[in-house]
Amino acid sequence: MAFAKPSIPSSVADRGALLSVQDLRVEFWTSRGTIHAVNGISFDIAPGETLGIVGESGCGKSVTALALMGILPRAGRASTGTVLFDGRDLLKLSDKEMRDIRGREVAMIFQDPMTSLNPVLTIGRQLRESIETHFDMSKREAEDRAAELLDRVGIPSANQRLRDYPHQFSGGMRQRAMIAMALACKPKVLIADEPTTALDVTIQAQILNLLRELVAEENAALIMITHDLGVVAGMCERVHVMYAGMFMETGTTRQLFAKPRHPYTLGLLQSIPRLDAARKARLHPIEGAPRDMLHTPAACPFQPRCRFEVEASSQEVPPLEEIERGHNVACFNPVPEDEWQNLRKQVVAP
Amino acid sequence: MSIAEAEALELSIDAPGGLWAEAWHKLIRNPGAIIGAILVGGFVLTAIFAPLIAPDDPKAQNLDALNHGQPVGPSAEHWFGIDTLGRDEFSRIVYGTRYSLLIGVVAVVIGLSVGLLLGAIAGYVGGFVDSGIMRCMDVMLAIPGFLLAIGIVAMLGPGLGKIMIAVGVVNIPIFARLLRSSILAQKQNDFVLAAKAVGVRGRSILSAHILPNAISPVIVAATLAMATAIIDVAGLGFLGLGPQDPSTPEWGTMLTDANNYLSIAPFLAIIPGLAIVLSVLGFNLIGDGLRETLDPKLRGR
Numbered sequence: 001m002a003f004a005k006p007s008i009p010s011s012v013a014d015r016g017a018l019l020s021v022q023d024l025r026v027e028f029w030t031s032r033g034t035i036h037a038v039n040g041i042s043f044d045i046a047p048g049e050t051l052g053i054v055g056e057s058g059c060g061k062s063v064t065a066l067a068l069m070g071i072l073p074r075a076g077r078a079s080t081g082t083v084l085f086d087g088r089d090l091l092k093l094s095d096k097e098m099r100d101i102r103g104r105e106v107a108m109i110f111q112d113p114m115t116s117l118n119p120v121l122t123i124g125r126q127l128r129e130s131i132e133t134h135f136d137m138s139k140r141e142a143e144d145r146a147a148e149l150l151d152r153v154g155i156p157s158a159n160q161r162l163r164d165y166p167h168q169f170s171g172g173m174r175q176r177a178m179i180a181m182a183l184a185c186k187p188k189v190l191i192a193d194e195p196t197t198a199l200d201v202t203i204q205a206q207i208l209n210l211l212r213e214l215v216a217e218e219n220a221a222l223i224m225i226t227h228d229l230g231v232v233a234g235m236c237e238r239v240h241v242m243y244a245g246m247f248m249e250t251g252t253t254r255q256l257f258a259k260p261r262h263p264y265t266l267g268l269l270q271s272i273p274r275l276d277a278a279r280k281a282r283l284h285p286i287e288g289a290p291r292d293m294l295h296t297p298a299a300c301p302f303q304p305r306c307r308f309e310v311e312a313s314s315q316e317v318p319p320l321e322e323i324e325r326g327h328n329v330a331c332f333n334p335v336p337e338d339e340w341q342n343l344r345k346q347v348v349a350p
Numbered sequence: 351m352s353i354a355e356a357e358a359l360e361l362s363i364d365a366p367g368g369l370w371a372e373a374w375h376k377l378i379r380n381p382g383a384i385i386g387a388i389l390v391g392g393f394v395l396t397a398i399f400a401p402l403i404a405p406d407d408p409k410a411q412n413l414d415a416l417n418h419g420q421p422v423g424p425s426a427e428h429w430f431g432i433d434t435l436g437r438d439e440f441s442r443i444v445y446g447t448r449y450s451l452l453i454g455v456v457a458v459v460i461g462l463s464v465g466l467l468l469g470a471i472a473g474y475v476g477g478f479v480d481s482g483i484m485r486c487m488d489v490m491l492a493i494p495g496f497l498l499a500i501g502i503v504a505m506l507g508p509g510l511g512k513i514m515i516a517v518g519v520v521n522i523p524i525f526a527r528l529l530r531s532s533i534l535a536q537k538q539n540d541f542v543l544a545a546k547a548v549g550v551r552g553r554s555i556l557s558a559h560i561l562p563n564a565i566s567p568v569i570v571a572a573t574l575a576m577a578t579a580i581i582d583v584a585g586l587g588f589l590g591l592g593p594q595d596p597s598t599p600e601w602g603t604m605l606t607d608a609n610n611y612l613s614i615a616p617f618l619a620i621i622p623g624l625a626i627v628l629s630v631l632g633f634n635l636i637g638d639g640l641r642e643t644l645d646p647k648l649r650g651r
Contacts, residue, residue: 103549
């Protein structure tokens with residue numbers, strides 16, 4: 001069977017890839033054996049673009065982010081693959097070269113602003129640190145820049161707040177400060193690892209708006225890692241759905257939300273509670289638990305939990321292939337195109 | 351006014367200072383710590399101004415003052431009495447403060463500096479380095495501290511400097527273990543990962559991010575170790591491993607001298623004993639106070 005190659009998304013074709021990941025694999029050595037956390041993922045992202053990576057806990061989203069930044073824990077290793085940025089393979093750089101890239105070219109926003117700031121250092125000191133690490137600036141200049149950054153992320157009376165400690169900031173303000181730190185050196189790629197998970201809903205919207213504005217302003221590429229499909233729908237142009245360290249379905253947000261073709265994507269959409277659902281309507285969780293990551297998948301990793309499985313599912317790994325322009329699915333028996341629309345009609349109250 | 355502005359306003363009201371400032375505020379409200387500070391402060395002042403406080407030379411013998419060759423109890427002239435060689439006991443205690451504090455500080459500094467270095471390396475580098483260092487520390491911990499100190503003095507020979515080293519060495523594994531475990535706990539923190547993600551060098555991460563967060567249990571332990579060091583040094587002095595010049599007014603040595611006169615002049619043992627107890631109590635009270643304010647488990651958010 002000849003498969004069509006996954007297509008190049010139009011955004012990347014137009015603007016050129018800023019960061020290009022090819023066949024990235026990440027392994028962890030543990031006492032139980034080698035954990036295969038990421039199993040050959042490829043993606044490109046263009047400047048000014050927002051790419052969403054979604055999947056449930058433990059599917060390898062955060063590990064992907066850490067691998068891109070080169071800050072995997074000691075037991076972890078990016079075993080194969082390339083991460084091309086600016087003509088260089090980030091995985092092959094020395095520690096020192098990678099340190100110059102981190103924060104300067106590629107920056108990251110972490111999930112929990114409560115624990116991601118050092119409690120014994122002032123906000124200003126932590127902001128200055130990221131500036132002084134990469135630029136030859138006097139303390140004065142760095143201080144001014146830090147105040148400017150805090151002001152930019154919407155923290156009032158920034159000059160005074162620089163002298164505050166993290167515990168004097170609320171959760172939302174801390175995440176703003178984290179964003180300011182990540183943006184300190186105007187990075188070209190920003191990786192946001194569940195930036196709003198630890199925040200309450202009203203603050204979430206503020207933070208997402210802020211991120212959107214800043215990315216547009218700097219023409220940076222944003223990789224949005226999340227398990228919240230609502231966040232993806234609001235923020236991202238393209239979405240990659242991840243399961244067991246592989247991409248199951250990739251496409252534009254519109255394509256995935258209107259016509260999910262992979263059973264896993266469908267399952268994720270079905271498990272979102274809807275406000276307009278009929279009162280008696282039940283939620284449809286995905287049955288079973290994610291697969292054990294001790295072996296590289298020899299078959300479709302989602303097969304044991306899938307109601308669309310066919311014989312081939314348990315025999316080989318389905319390749320990611322194009323089914324319409326820009327929309328790729330790794331499945332031997334994709335969900336019918338109108339399945340989700342039909343299911344939705346049943347759920348919504350008459 | 352935006353939500354963020356409102357939050358900022360609300361939070362800026364009565365905002366306490368940093369972690370250390372907050373700890374200080376709590377500490378000066380802790381009665382135990384205050385009593386400890388007064389005791390220790392008193393001993394420190396005594397040590398510094400010993401020549402002004404002591405009425406006599408602590409080494410000057412005045413055999414005429416003895417009562418038929420026996421020590422004389424406390425009197426208006428000699429507050430703590432005179433010892434077996436006619437020396438003024440009060441002056442000896444006052445000068446002894448210098449020895450005890452100096453020995454305690456030096457011993458703790460030796461243990462602390464070596465222990466912190468080893469603990470920091472073991473905790474931050476990890477792997478084989480960690481196992482290697484910590485197994486050596488375990489071996490040292492397996493030998494009872496005082497016995498180890500006696501062993502080291504036996505090796506180096508007796509003397510004031512030697513017992514400082516001995517007591518210091520005994521303290522090394524305690525500090526190394528403590529700092530290592532504390533660093534291991536802090537290393538897992540998100541802010542360490544966040545600092546790495548910004549491109550901060552490993553060395554600055556250790557010194558600016560991990561150590562300041564990991565050091566507070568060590569500060570507590572160091573204060574408490576001062577107390578144990580004073581006892582250990584007095585103990586070694588009592589066993590005759592301390593200063594070899596018998597005229598040195600060291601509290602432990604003074605206890606040994608008083609040993610043979612316990613029945614006729616118990617004050618010669620009680621007074622240096624009290625001095626030891628009070629200084630140890632002072633350091634313990636301060637240490638407990640520090641623990642209450644710095645312990646992450648007791649520290650409120």
